Amino acid sequence: DLVAAAVQILAPSPQLLANKQVVITAGPTREPLDPVRYLSNRSSGKMGYALASAAAAAGASVTLVSGPTQLTTPAGVDRIDVNTATEMLDACQRVSAKADIFIGCAAISDYRAAAVATEKMKKSEDSDALSLTLVKNPDVIATIAKTYPQLFCVGFAAETQHLKDYAQRKLKDKNLQLIIANDVAGNKAFDQDQNSVTAYWHEGEKVFPEQPKRQLADGLIALISQLFNHAN
Amino acid sequence: DLVAAAVQILAPSPQLLANKQVVITAGPTREPLDPVRYLSNRSSGKMGYALASAAAAAGASVTLVSGPTQLTTPAGVDRIDVNTATEMLDACQRVSAKADIFIGCAAISDYRAAAVATEKMKKSEDSDALSLTLVKNPDVIATIAKTYPQLFCVGFAAETQHLKDYAQRKLKDKNLQLIIANDVAGNKAFDQDQNSVTAYWHEGEKVFPEQPKRQLADGLIALISQLFNHAN
Numbered sequence: 001d002l003v004a005a006a007v008q009i010l011a012p013s014p015q016l017l018a019n020k021q022v023v024i025t026a027g028p029t030r031e032p033l034d035p036v037r038y039l040s041n042r043s044s045g046k047m048g049y050a051l052a053s054a055a056a057a058a059g060a061s062v063t064l065v066s067g068p069t070q071l072t073t074p075a076g077v078d079r080i081d082v083n084t085a086t087e088m089l090d091a092c093q094r095v096s097a098k099a100d101i102f103i104g105c106a107a108i109s110d111y112r113a114a115a116v117a118t119e120k121m122k123k124s125e126d127s128d129a130l131s132l133t134l135v136k137n138p139d140v141i142a143t144i145a146k147t148y149p150q151l152f153c154v155g156f157a158a159e160t161q162h163l164k165d166y167a168q169r170k171l172k173d174k175n176l177q178l179i180i181a182n183d184v185a186g187n188k189a190f191d192q193d194q195n196s197v198t199a200y201w202h203e204g205e206k207v208f209p210e211q212p213k214r215q216l217a218d219g220l221i222a223l224i225s226q227l228f229n230h231a232n
Numbered sequence: 233d234l235v236a237a238a239v240q241i242l243a244p245s246p247q248l249l250a251n252k253q254v255v256i257t258a259g260p261t262r263e264p265l266d267p268v269r270y271l272s273n274r275s276s277g278k279m280g281y282a283l284a285s286a287a288a289a290a291g292a293s294v295t296l297v298s299g300p301t302q303l304t305t306p307a308g309v310d311r312i313d314v315n316t317a318t319e320m321l322d323a324c325q326r327v328s329a330k331a332d333i334f335i336g337c338a339a340i341s342d343y344r345a346a347a348v349a350t351e352k353m354k355k356s357e358d359s360d361a362l363s364l365t366l367v368k369n370p371d372v373i374a375t376i377a378k379t380y381p382q383l384f385c386v387g388f389a390a391e392t393q394h395l396k397d398y399a400q401r402k403l404k405d406k407n408l409q410l411i412i413a414n415d416v417a418g419n420k421a422f423d424q425d426q427n428s429v430t431a432y433w434h435e436g437e438k439v440f441p442e443q444p445k446r447q448l449a450d451g452l453i454a455l456i457s458q459l460f461n462h463a464n
Contacts, residue, residue, distance in 0.1 A: 035392050036416060037273045070302045110355045111362055120392045123342045130343050132364040160267050160352045184268060
């Protein structure tokens, strides 16, 4: 009847993630070379913040572990600010013990300086070249997936080539439940308000065509909650 | 009399740089390593943008050559956006031919990658270390001072130690008329709204105590116009 139909239309959207604890990482990391200089990448954090907003709207209790961004914390989201990959891992380890879902959307530097200079490095007068030794950072999402095997772990793969191949390899190698592949060739995706991605899981894949990041986040959260409920 | 006093109080501040062309660089540069990663530094651009605003308020025609920042272009200022040191030098060379004053406030990367990868670099499975070869960037302000010897050139020296010594050496080595020394030890200055600096020129020095960057910019523009008028 009409009243029932109206009630259904006016009802709030289903709380897909009610009572769920979700940890989301976002933004780049910054790896200092000295007190002034750093190594970073072009992630703006927009996709991760959109996911935090969408997860909170879906009823989840959300902790956002964020590298340096210029973005405002979404309403109802707890935010922890970090700079480096090491700091991001520490924060994620702390907050993931009671989490149900971990979404690693941050663009974490693969490498950091082998030694951070305590004073600003001076230009050498003698040589035009400088050799910088970098060492591998910890793999945050692989470490979290290993530490908390009960967690439903969602990764992101931002690649400029061999997107499907690299994404599916990461899904398997890092023991994730889902990976979102992001084509960043030709300045796509970075700092844009729109994006298109392909999601790969062990039994399937789904293409999300070009759309605003907040709308894309709603679609990804719907897929994540569907796969999470199927797995639990 | 009272009327004359009121007129004096209500009069606009003296147009110290009326009919003068001023070029100001601001912000960091970003030196790409590949399509995703870059080398940069912690400059927010706030001091350079405050100087552009203060110079425009003093009646100058201002061109702001800006690295990537999150700041709004000050009213009445022409802005050229660049990413790398090489792009910044090109833009400065173009706009400095007719300029009277050049203020190099940007924190320009001293080094860039010897080779920029066209695809996103993959983590090596074999090795935990990575050696990155950097080469020296052009020295923007020294090149501008040499190309346009008639320009009144103002540099900035951001240092964590030996501030006076390094600043005075830069003043002399780069053929500048004035250098503003900025102590950036212990997270001071970067992305802050307040700053304290010391200005050194060939015949003197002046300390500017801790104050809002826009107020500090007014003081620096007053000093620059005073020294510029003395020299011309």
